[in-house]
Amino acid sequence: MSKDIRIKKGLDIRLVGEAEKSISEGPRSRTITIRPSDFHLVTPKMVVKEGAKLQVGDELFFSKSQEQIRFVSPVAGTLVEIKRGARRVITDLVIEADYSGGSRDFGKLSASASPEAIKEKLLSNGLWPFIKQRPYDVIANPANEPKAIFISGHNTAPLAPDLDFVLSGKEAALQAALTALNALTSGGVHISVGSSNAIFSGMNHVVTHTVKGPHPAGNVGTLINKLNPVNKGETVWTVAAQDLVIIGELLLTGTFNATRIISVAGSGVKKPSYYKTIIGAEVSTFAYDAGVDGDTNRFISGNVLTGNQIKPDGALGYYANEFVAIPEGDDYEFFGWNKPVFNKISPSRALTFSWMQPKKKYDLDTNTNGEHRAFVVTGNYEEVFPLDIYPLQILKACMVNDLDEMEALGMYEVAPEDFALTEFICVSKQPHQDIIRKGLDLMYNEIG
Amino acid sequence: MGLKQNLHKIKMKYEGKKMAPAFNAIHTFLYSPNETTHSGSHIRAVDDLKRTMNTVIMALVPCLIFGIFNAGYQHYLAAGEIESATSFFSGDFWSMQNFSKGAWKVLPLVVISYGVGLLVEFIFAVIKGHEVEEGYLVTGMLVPLIVPVDTPLWMLSVAVIFGVVIGKEVFGGTGMNILNPALTIRAFLFFAYPTWMSGDKVWVTEAKELAGGPDAISGETILGSLAQNKPFDYDVADMFLGFIPGSVGETSTILILLGGLFLIFSKIGSWRIMLSMALGGLAMGLIFNGVVSQEWITESSKFYSLMSTEFWHHLIIGGFAFGMVFMATDPVTASQTNKGKWIYGFLAGFISVMIRVFNPAYPEGVMLAILLMNVFAPTIDHYVVQGNVKKRMKRLKVKTA
Numbered sequence: 001m002s003k004d005i006r007i008k009k010g011l012d013i014r015l016v017g018e019a020e021k022s023i024s025e026g027p028r029s030r031t032i033t034i035r036p037s038d039f040h041l042v043t044p045k046m047v048v049k050e051g052a053k054l055q056v057g058d059e060l061f062f063s064k065s066q067e068q069i070r071f072v073s074p075v076a077g078t079l080v081e082i083k084r085g086a087r088r089v090i091t092d093l094v095i096e097a098d099y100s101g102g103s104r105d106f107g108k109l110s111a112s113a114s115p116e117a118i119k120e121k122l123l124s125n126g127l128w129p130f131i132k133q134r135p136y137d138v139i140a141n142p143a144n145e146p147k148a149i150f151i152s153g154h155n156t157a158p159l160a161p162d163l164d165f166v167l168s169g170k171e172a173a174l175q176a177a178l179t180a181l182n183a184l185t186s187g188g189v190h191i192s193v194g195s196s197n198a199i200f201s202g203m204n205h206v207v208t209h210t211v212k213g214p215h216p217a218g219n220v221g222t223l224i225n226k227l228n229p230v231n232k233g234e235t236v237w238t239v240a241a242q243d244l245v246i247i248g249e250l251l252l253t254g255t256f257n258a259t260r261i262i263s264v265a266g267s268g269v270k271k272p273s274y275y276k277t278i279i280g281a282e283v284s285t286f287a288y289d290a291g292v293d294g295d296t297n298r299f300i301s302g303n304v305l306t307g308n309q310i311k312p313d314g315a316l317g318y319y320a321n322e323f324v325a326i327p328e329g330d331d332y333e334f335f336g337w338n339k340p341v342f343n344k345i346s347p348s349r350a351l352t353f354s355w356m357q358p359k360k361k362y363d364l365d366t367n368t369n370g371e372h373r374a375f376v377v378t379g380n381y382e383e384v385f386p387l388d389i390y391p392l393q394i395l396k397a398c399m400v401n402d403l404d405e406m407e408a409l410g411m412y413e414v415a416p417e418d419f420a421l422t423e424f425i426c427v428s429k430q431p432h433q434d435i436i437r438k439g440l441d442l443m444y445n446e447i448g
Numbered sequence: 449m450g451l452k453q454n455l456h457k458i459k460m461k462y463e464g465k466k467m468a469p470a471f472n473a474i475h476t477f478l479y480s481p482n483e484t485t486h487s488g489s490h491i492r493a494v495d496d497l498k499r500t501m502n503t504v505i506m507a508l509v510p511c512l513i514f515g516i517f518n519a520g521y522q523h524y525l526a527a528g529e530i531e532s533a534t535s536f537f538s539g540d541f542w543s544m545q546n547f548s549k550g551a552w553k554v555l556p557l558v559v560i561s562y563g564v565g566l567l568v569e570f571i572f573a574v575i576k577g578h579e580v581e582e583g584y585l586v587t588g589m590l591v592p593l594i595v596p597v598d599t600p601l602w603m604l605s606v607a608v609i610f611g612v613v614i615g616k617e618v619f620g621g622t623g624m625n626i627l628n629p630a631l632t633i634r635a636f637l638f639f640a641y642p643t644w645m646s647g648d649k650v651w652v653t654e655a656k657e658l659a660g661g662p663d664a665i666s667g668e669t670i671l672g673s674l675a676q677n678k679p680f681d682y683d684v685a686d687m688f689l690g691f692i693p694g695s696v697g698e699t700s701t702i703l704i705l706l707g708g709l710f711l712i713f714s715k716i717g718s719w720r721i722m723l724s725m726a727l728g729g730l731a732m733g734l735i736f737n738g739v740v741s742q743e744w745i746t747e748s749s750k751f752y753s754l755m756s757t758e759f760w761h762h763l764i765i766g767g768f769a770f771g772m773v774f775m776a777t778d779p780v781t782a783s784q785t786n787k788g789k790w791i792y793g794f795l796a797g798f799i800s801v802m803i804r805v806f807n808p809a810y811p812e813g814v815m816l817a818i819l820l821m822n823v824f825a826p827t828i829d830h831y832v833v834q835g836n837v838k839k840r841m842k843r844l845k846v847k848t849a
Contacts, residue, residue, distance in 0.1 A: 013491070015491075158491075229840075229843065231840070231843055231844040231847055232844055233844075234847075298484075298490060300490055304489070304490045304491050305488075305489045305490070305491075306488070306489070307490065309490070324490075326490065326491065328484060329482075329484055330482045330483075330484050331482050332452050332455075332456065332479035332480065332481065332482050333479060333480045334452070334478065334479055335478070335479070335480075336479065336480025337476070337477075337480050337496060337498035337499050337502065338498070338499065338502045341494050344493070344494035345493055345494065346493050346494045346495050347493055347495070347715070348495050348500075348503075348714055348715040348716060349713060349714040349715055350495060350499050350500060350502070350503040350714045350715070350716055351499070351502075351503065351714075352494055352495065352499075354494075364491040365491075366484040366485050366490050366491065367480075367482070367483065367484055367485075367492070368481070368483045368484060368485055368492050368496075369480060369492050369493065369494045369495070369496055370480065370481070370483075370492075370495075370496020370497065370498065370499070371472075371476060371481055371483065371496065371497075371579055372579075373496075373497045373579070373581055373582070373622070373623065374581065374620075374621065374622055374623030374624060375623050376497055376500075376583070376622060376623045376779055376780055377497075377500060377716075377779050378718075378779040378782070378784040378785075379718060379720075379779070379784070379786060379789070380715075382786060388836070388839075389836070390785065390833055390836055392784060393784075393785075393829075393833055408837040408840070408841075409833070409836070409837065410836075410840055416488070419488075420488065420489050423488050423489045423492075424489045424491065424492060424493055425493045425495070426492070426493075427495050427496060427497055427499075427500055428497060428623070429492065429496065431486075431487045431488050432488060433487065433488030433489065434487040434488055
């Protein structure tokens with residue numbers, strides 16, 4: 001079963017340094033770092049102490065507010081350090097890896113098991129954090145039944161990994177995960193794909209939707225909005241395509257396999273390609289192998305629009321499927337505001353000439369290209385925002401903490417990543433994703 | 449050590465100090481800042497507010513240059529020293545004599561407008577501790593173009609201070625204002641000094657000084673003549689090309705049109721507002737033409753001349769074209785939704801022509817119409833956005849029903 005979704009509004013950002021389709025393996029990461037900040041709004045309650053010996057799949061901590069959601073170690077070894085920040089918030093869990101340390105056997109589960117059994121398995125085996133929900137874009141609340149589950153099978157973000165490439169060979173695990181998820185909802189599992197011969201096209205127990213158009217066509221938020229927008233009181237779940245593999249493999253083999261294939265890309269990378277690594281691995285294990293200079297580049301765990309900045313000695317995020325290095329832009333540019341610009345992307349034609357070469361790939365740096373201002377220009381966000389929501393108005397509602405207005409304008413439907421493009425083109429250089437995140441957090445705390 | 453490093457050092461030295469915004473305004477004028485992204489998207493498009501404003505200024509420059517020549521041309525023409533121009537590139541118009549006369553009159557207006565306005569902006573930025581916002585770059589250019597050429601400089605200064613403080617800063621600065629600051633300044637001039645700002649003596653430079661003497665010259669605008677049911681001898685080509693008396697930069701419809709096309713092409717100006725405002729003006733013009741042809745209004749009426757003006761002439765006389773392209777499209781004070789822009793523009797055009805016809809004392813209705821629509825823009829947006837909100841509520845009802 002398939003249905004086409006075509007969007008016109010959006011913007012494809014073409015960047016230099018797309019990953020070449022070959023998989024390398026760097027040295028194994030000496031330590032693995034788990035950052036609880038990757039799990040938004042989760043307050044970790046530690047189960048193990050510093051110095052504890054761990055197997056793959058051993059529980060590290062659970063969520064203080066929802067105790068059934070457990071987080072497990074992606075690697076065997078020793079928990080060497082629990083780093084704390086201000087007000088003793090846990091910032092990093094550092095595990096010294098021992099790759100011969102063995103895995104905990106959780107036991108297999110047939111895909112035809114009952115929904116309760118599947119839910120229980122996902123929760124107790126540390127797979128639940130891979131399931132997120134909207135509203136609020138946080139880890140799903142297991143108490144709710146989602147009206148449907150949505151998965152993006154077609155990543156249109158700049159420098160995104162090719163999902164058909166990284167998922168090839170994992171069909172059995174994907175199918176197992178999809179069948180299991182399908183049991184958890186009455187509304188079905190919906191996947192967006194780029195073409196009819198994508199890896200998900202032949203799968204059972206899912207509805208595939210061919211999406212066409214510029215970024216954010218592949219975003220899961222676009223899929224939800226076009227198919228079945230979230231209303232007040234409803235919940236939908238989303239799962240990242242690559243996390244399906246981890247879910248599926250555990251169901252099939254009984255062990256937690258945190259191996260990931262990530263793309264290492266960006267203009268700061270000399271030999272951009274794919275790397276086989278593991279959740280929370282040190283970026284130095286692949287970054288230097290691919291040829292990245294840590295002094296002049298920004299390291300990003302995730303994609304350039306939504307990822308997190310990490311230090312050169314930092315680690316990959318829990319959900320990250322890509323690593324990007326782009327040059328830092330901390331330099332002044334003489335008359336940068338009025339001279340003709342040929343080497344940067346612009347949605348306008350105000351002496352900017354990117355419209356003349358729509359296929360050209362650009363080498364963008366992290367400069368904001370201007371200072372923060374109040375919202376002035378109108379009508380430009382709508383050009384790149386395909387959801388049936390007024391972006392400027394909802395941002396303003398978030399900035400003034402107007403809960404009623406936020407709710408009325410569709411706050412239940414959005415996640416910060418939906419505003420990545422409006423943020424990219426914002427003339428006033430406003431932090432849209434941050435504004436939306438804070439708005440969602442406010443709603444979560446006030447309305448729940 | 450280059451200029452770049454020196455400026456960077458000064459910036460570091462003054463960081464967090466009171467005067468930092470003032471310095472940064474000058475610094476970022478020379479160099480785009482070294483700021484990098486901190487949250488969300490790691491990359492940003494190249495457009496910033498300075499570039500956007502700069503594009504509008506570029507679109508205004510031809511109008512300014514034409515305005516300078518026209519100021520001299522109207523003076524010498526009225527004085528009978530030169531022949532009237534026959535084509536757009538006529539030597540009678542583009543002469544050094546016209547230029548020097550006009551420049552001497554117009555450039556001080558530009559200097560005062562920018563000087564006073566930016567001073568106010570800098571003072572507010574320093575007091576409130578925010579960066580100097582770019583809004584005034586365009587306002588400062590608009591103001592000299594929409595005032596009569598003989599406006600005394602002190603009057604302009606007072607008006608600019610009023611317009612920037614009351615029209616913008618009290619609301620919180622650029623992006624927060626309800627009324628278009630340039631039009632606020634113009635409206636202040638008109639209502640505070642009405643005898644100066646209308647009549648037939650202010651549109652041609654030095655008409656006042658020469659009045660009553662043997663060399664007396666008169667320069668009535670076309671709208672002024674129409675309002676008084678007086679004949680005038682400008683043909684459509686004069687009006688379209690701009691060889692007519694009027695506010696400094698508002699006369700040349702063709703250059704305004706080119707500026708408007710440039711703004712639409714560069715995606716800075718809203719084509720929706722421009723198009724719908726033109727349609728609104730035409731619609732009202734057609735209605736008045738219809739009223740005249742039905743003979744409900746006869747030649748004895750004081751509205752007759754303006755009402756019987758062919759409907760499309762309204763677009764090329766007075767400040768209609770200028771208001772349509774450069775004033776109504778101000779994104780802060782216009783409607784902010786695309787649907788709202790159609791309604792806003794149409795009503796602005798419609799009301800412009802209505803005021804023009806029914807208010808012979810001040811036949812230039814565009815300014816008032818746009819200010820009026822500025823006030824209503826948030827209301828229009830509210831109802832447009834409510835449409836989206838209602839759709840969402842309906843979806844919820846269908847679900848729960």
